[in-house]
Amino acid sequence: MLYKWETIGHKRQLEQLEKEISENNISHAYLFSGPKDVGVFRIARIFANILLCPNNYCTNCQDCKLIQNGSHQDLIVIGDNGETIKIDQVRDLINKTNLTSHAPSRVVLIENIERMPIEAQNSFLKTLEEPAGNTIFILTATKINQVLSTIKSRTRRYSFFNVDDSTLRKILTKEYGENADMSEIIQIAQGRPGLAINLIKNPAVLTEQRNIYNQIEFFLKKNDLSRKFTFVEALDKDQNQLELFFDAFSRYLRKLLYEYLYKGDHPLQSMFSLRNVVDLFESLEKTRYLIDRNTNKRLALENFFLQTEK
Ligand SMILES: [Zn+2]
Incomplete structure (x- = not known):
């Protein structure tokens, strides 16, 4: 250069x-x-x-x-x-x-x-x-x-496109040194250096990411519509949380698909078939698309969460 x-x-x-x-x-x-x-x-x-x-x-x-x-x-x-x-x-x-x-x-x-x-x-x-x-x-x-x-x-x-994981990891390690959470950070960042640097510099952001990820896991394991709708209410008010949510949910579903396909036996498999996970993924993308185009946010999210009930 x-x-x-x-x-x-x-x-x-x-x-x-x-x-x-x-x-x-x-x-x-x-x-x-x-x-x-x-x-x-x-x-x-x-x-x-x-x-x-x-x-x-x-x-x-x-x-x-x-x-x-x-x-x-x-x-x-x-x-x-x-x-x-x-x-x-x-x-x-x-x-x-x-x-x-x-x-x-x-x-x-x-x-x-x-x-x-x-x-x-x-x-x-x-x-x-x-x-x-x-x-x-x-x-x-x-x-x-x-x-x-x-x-x-x-x-x-x-x-411009997402940066590949190996380039991201190589440069971040060079710039910020070894980090025990690096693999997780790379996984969360999905090729976005800005986000990765933010996660390295601010452990609180990483914790926030973990929390929302755990929350999603909880929601998939449990039928609890009122709790889900309370969560939607919070998302409706906070654009930043909403973006985190979409990000984390799609990451979660992608991981789930991977584990279904390559690892077999998964605790969620009795509730969600492979087809269900693919449908959820599509529905999540559609919800994000609709919200981007100013559809009623709360309604779209509630609709999405209805599909997570079994
Ligand atoms: Zn100059």
Whole structure:
């Protein structure tokens, strides 16, 4: 690698970006997409830094320092604060990018562009079509299917994927040393370096993951709809827990499938056949899909839990 990407994995994509930089073939708009926690926004931020630093991200120059403390005047960042991007914010952004800048380039970084409602995406589109002179847009998306196809077609697209377990393990061990929980961490992280690092640095997050995993096991072993619905109520209020839940449940079912297929005799087999587990898996994915598309969260989750009763 030519530059300090400070990223785990994604070698092919980073090499391609480096090639574009070295050939001076930079597009005026990029769209980087990939699952949460694989490092997409991190890469976007470093790419912006490479473009703005005269030494392609040296970490020491004035530009790099200003970027690090968030006060570089040619870098506009709209980070994901968990809220939708309002039309006023988009107007403000459009005005800012219309101002002339004497810098060789100005970069606009938007995390999770799908947070823009369609109306806002439409007004943003015009700016993307006729960018002011030297502006480079770097957009990221976790839910690419919620991004207007007209935005997709006007950007140079990069897709990022989960990092393979062996790369993740190798780099994490090198970076953070041996860890007694490493195998479990790799299993939970499923190729998402951001999550793995969080689990290494914060044992409380690992405990939280274990708790929810145990909770799921309990729910599959026991018919207790009222307790399950109380759990749904809690999930309904806490987006973070909800994501943890989906993650842990799908991990649990995958493990179950593996054990059914390769290990035989499983204590849950008397309650759930292989077919039942596959159905549950599909239903879990469907529930996640529906909630992503703003279906009544509680209803969808209750429906799902009904299928865990035997
Ligand atoms: Zn620099």
